Amino acid sequence: MKSLDATLQAALDERRQQHLYRQRVNVASGCGPALGVNGQSLLNFCSNDYLGLAGHPDIAAALKAGVDAYGTGSGASHLISGHSVAHQRLEEQLAEFTGRPRALLFSTGYMANLGVINALVGRHDLVLQDQLNHASLLDGGRLTRADFRRYKHSSLSHLQWLLERSSARRKLVVTDGVFSMDGDLAPLVKISALASEHNAWLMVDDAHGVGVLGATGGGIVEQQNLSLPQVPILMGTLGKSFGTFGAFVAGSEALIETLIQFARSYIYTTALPPSIACATSASLKIVAQEHWRRDHLCALIARFREGAQHIGLHLMASTTPIQPVLINDDQRVNEISQLLRAKGIMVGAIRPPTVPEGSGRLRICLSAAHSEQQVDQLLEALESVGA
Numbered sequence: 001m002k003s004l005d006a007t008l009q010a011a012l013d014e015r016r017q018q019h020l021y022r023q024r025v026n027v028a029s030g031c032g033p034a035l036g037v038n039g040q041s042l043l044n045f046c047s048n049d050y051l052g053l054a055g056h057p058d059i060a061a062a063l064k065a066g067v068d069a070y071g072t073g074s075g076a077s078h079l080i081s082g083h084s085v086a087h088q089r090l091e092e093q094l095a096e097f098t099g100r101p102r103a104l105l106f107s108t109g110y111m112a113n114l115g116v117i118n119a120l121v122g123r124h125d126l127v128l129q130d131q132l133n134h135a136s137l138l139d140g141g142r143l144t145r146a147d148f149r150r151y152k153h154s155s156l157s158h159l160q161w162l163l164e165r166s167s168a169r170r171k172l173v174v175t176d177g178v179f180s181m182d183g184d185l186a187p188l189v190k191i192s193a194l195a196s197e198h199n200a201w202l203m204v205d206d207a208h209g210v211g212v213l214g215a216t217g218g219g220i221v222e223q224q225n226l227s228l229p230q231v232p233i234l235m236g237t238l239g240k241s242f243g244t245f246g247a248f249v250a251g252s253e254a255l256i257e258t259l260i261q262f263a264r265s266y267i268y269t270t271a272l273p274p275s276i277a278c279a280t281s282a283s284l285k286i287v288a289q290e291h292w293r294r295d296h297l298c299a300l301i302a303r304f305r306e307g308a309q310h311i312g313l314h315l316m317a318s319t320t321p322i323q324p325v326l327i328n329d330d331q332r333v334n335e336i337s338q339l340l341r342a343k344g345i346m347v348g349a350i351r352p353p354t355v356p357e358g359s360g361r362l363r364i365c366l367s368a369a370h371s372e373q374q375v376d377q378l379l380e381a382l383e384s385v386g387a
């Protein structure tokens with residue numbers, strides 16, 4: 001038998017030969033419009049800090065006050081002694097923010113998605129997911145013993161076909177609100193009508209929509225005016241627009257109580273530090289009240305798209321701060337991102353298997369923390385490296 005290391009090394013070498021080897025960068029600064037990397041300052045177009053809140057002083061002050069009040073760790077899971085008054089208050093604020101009766105905090109979005117799907121369906125049930133859903137949703141679907149199928153991206157006819165052919169007891173349709181690698185929106189009004197026509201439940205992961213979409217940042221359900229019966233299971237994350245950490249699920253009393261009783265990734269893990277909940281409460285207030293952040297972000301998105309079209313970049317149909325630039329050769333994606341790095345600009349280089357073969361891209365993320373001038377700098381650099 002080959003040793004552990006020899007076997008692993010062979011697989012690693014193969015990854016490298018495929019030009020798919022991933023490496024981390026060590027960032028020496030906080031998350032902001034500029035990142036300190038290897039003693040260099042790089043313009044940051046790869047974080048999901050859409051509203052520019054990750055470095056906000058009021059949120060940092062709330063975190064520090066939270067540490068003074070509660071210390072550093074929660075010490076236990078929510079069902080033992082880890083559920084603080086700060087967590088409870090934040091859940092109530094998130095329920096109000098989303099216009100849902102209740103909300104429940106999870107430690108990460110990944111865990112929320114695993115927990116929710118597996119608390120709601122099991123053997124003899126059906127889970128239908130958009131093929132471009134986030135990996136955490138797909139993993140959640142694979143973990144269930146339900147019949148798990150993926151429908152073509154935002155295809156209502158494929159979804160309908162799969163729903164019609166099922167006699168499952170419980171049917172769960174799951175979609176991203178904003179797709180994380182493409183930036184486009186799910187056709188939720190139609191998906192929700194289709195789901196209710198077939199007695200299926202709808203879960204929406206709005207990790208990239210909350211904070212950004214809707215008049216008060218309520219996300220895709222606010223923007224498209226989707227009620228609780230239309231989207232009974234709403235998930236959002238707090239590490240992106242909110243600039244802190246964690247995730248939540250919002251819905252009915254029965255949904256939230258079910259998750260508390262049955263979601264294993266909720267039950268068997270340590271609660272977030274209460275100070276994080278304190279920070280998120282401060283963030284939530286800013287998200288809801290500071291409309292100028294969304295207005296400025298929208299102006300930057302329009303500026304970027306207009307400039308990109310002018311220089312002939314291959315954009316996708318995205319109206320959100322996620323603006324992919326398709327590069328027709330998957331191997332060139334890395335080269336181009338390295339050239340951009342040399343010009344002082346950091347963007348995400350996204351290649352298979354994160355996206356389908358042949359659709360490698362630069363994933364450009366805009367933030368309210370950027371200036372118009374920084375967006376222009378990005379466009380100039382993209383043009384000069386031949387993206």
Ligand SMILES: *Cc1c(COP(=O)(O)O)cnc(C)c1O
Nearest residue numbers: 108109110134136180207237246
């Ligand atoms: C980031 C993300 C998650 C995971 O959230 P974390 O809190 O980072 O674990 C889940 N779903 C989508 C669509 C995401 O973009």
